Amino acid sequence: MTILVDALRRALGDTHVITAAEEMSTYCSDWRGRYRGDALCVARPVNTEEVAAVVRLCADAGVPVVPQGGNTGLCGGATPCGGEVVVSLGRLRRVRHLDIDNNTLTVEAGCTLAEVQQTALAANRLFPLSLAAEGSATIGGNLSTNAGGVQVLRYGNARDLTLGIEVVLPDGRIWNGLRGLRKDNTGYDLKHLFIGAEGTLGLITAAVVKLFPLPRETVTAWATVSDPAAAVALLGRFRAALGERVTAFEIIGRSALDLVLRHIPGSRDPLAANAQWQVLIELSDTLDGDLRSDAENVLAEAIAAGAVDSSVVAASETQAKALWALRENISEAQRIEGISIKHDVALPVSRIAEFIVRAEAKLRERFADVRIVCFGHIGDGNLHYNLSKVAGTENADFIANAPQVNRLVHDLVHGMEGSISAEHGLGQLKREENRRYKDPVEIELMRTVKSALDPRGLMNPGKVL
Secondary structure, three states: OHHHHHHHHHHHOHHHEEOOHHHHHHHOEOOOOOOEOOEEEEEOOOOHHHHHHHHHHHHHHOOOEEEEOOOOOOOOOOOOOOOEEEEEOOOOOOEEEEEOOOOEEEEEOOOEHHHHHHHHHHOOEEOOOOOOOOOOOEHHHHHHOOOOOOOHHHHOOHHHHEEEEEEEOOOOOEEEEOOOOOOOOOOOOOHHHHOOOOOOOOEEEEEEEEOEEOOOEEEEEEEEEOOHHHHHHHHHHHHHHHHHHEEEEEEEEHHHHHHHHHHOOOOOOOOOOOOOEEEEEEEEEOOOOOHHHHHHHHHHHHHHOOOOOEEEEOOOHHHHHHHHHHHHOHHHHHHHHOOOEOOEEEOOHHHHHHHHHHHHHHHHHHOOOEEEEEEEEHHHOEEEEEEEEOOHHHHHHHHOOHHHHHHHHHHHHHHOOOEOEOOOOOOOOOHHHHHHHOOHHHHHHHHHHHHHHOOOOOEOOOOOO
């Protein structure tokens, strides 16, 4: 493979082809530290033409490639399995075009989500995709996993926010689908094959994303409720009263909040109520009004009806950020606490409460002292449902039961017409699980698409299928 590495160096320059094991280490393991693989080298192209050159050279040599953005994925989708060329897209950082009248922004795949948000903000626009890792997660990775985040309730996920993409195909050809059109009825909408495909069909190098008017007012509130059913009912109250002004609606279980309070400096319980369930609500409006009073009225009515135990509405941006920090630091707090068995599941909103009750009963029947860390985007039906033992000395033995735990949780999700992967993708983690639950016809169709676009199986092998 020395011939391939030399060819890559001629194409990119010596400094942008990494072969030293120590330098490659950060590219060869995932953020959680669960997956680690060996790579032939790491290639760092600077533009689409260089990405295409890398892919052509690898195709000619019969060497598979693994695309990688910010490497913040949670399912091992950007981690090599062994012997591949990791194609890091972090140098593709250009903002190619801002079209204010069309409310679109064309950016390259290596731009971080935060950079895309800031570019939109500088133009008095909003790019609403938002998640905890936005400072390091890249837009290419967001599209490859069809990221969701906290504002899906109002704006949709990454797929909904994308009008066009540019892709390097498995043979090194470039497909330029960077069209900023909201109506284009000229055949198959090919971009959707690549969004959510985790790099198994091609490498997304740029995208045209939608922009929105900036909210004139944003209100953030925190409330405690008796149980998940009450949280779902409160969501219904807010949507009935305020409609699309409900931007985000998150549920946070006590165990999740306790981990943040324990491990993240400066954190505090907003209500000091030691409640078992709390919700974080964000409202926004592009029109002038009194959204804060509207929120307070809905909460007051809910408290009077016994649907909410207590609540607080942020009085400043600083307070709002403090409330959001409690939600956004849950994953980091879990990482500090130690390894857990993680689930990223989607269910109809109407069945969220039923799932939480039934899953806990089934788990405690088998594992009496399991710690359940449950939180997520209840507004769009996406729960993060993570399990461990409180005592570190017992946790290793519990983690060894991951296949049985996954089967219990995923069987229940599947039986309730849900999905075992809501926004994190499949990667290596859920590849085999997906085969168990996916309709065989769907699996066959997916394999047909894979064979048509990547007949040699060189694009991110060992992931998704």
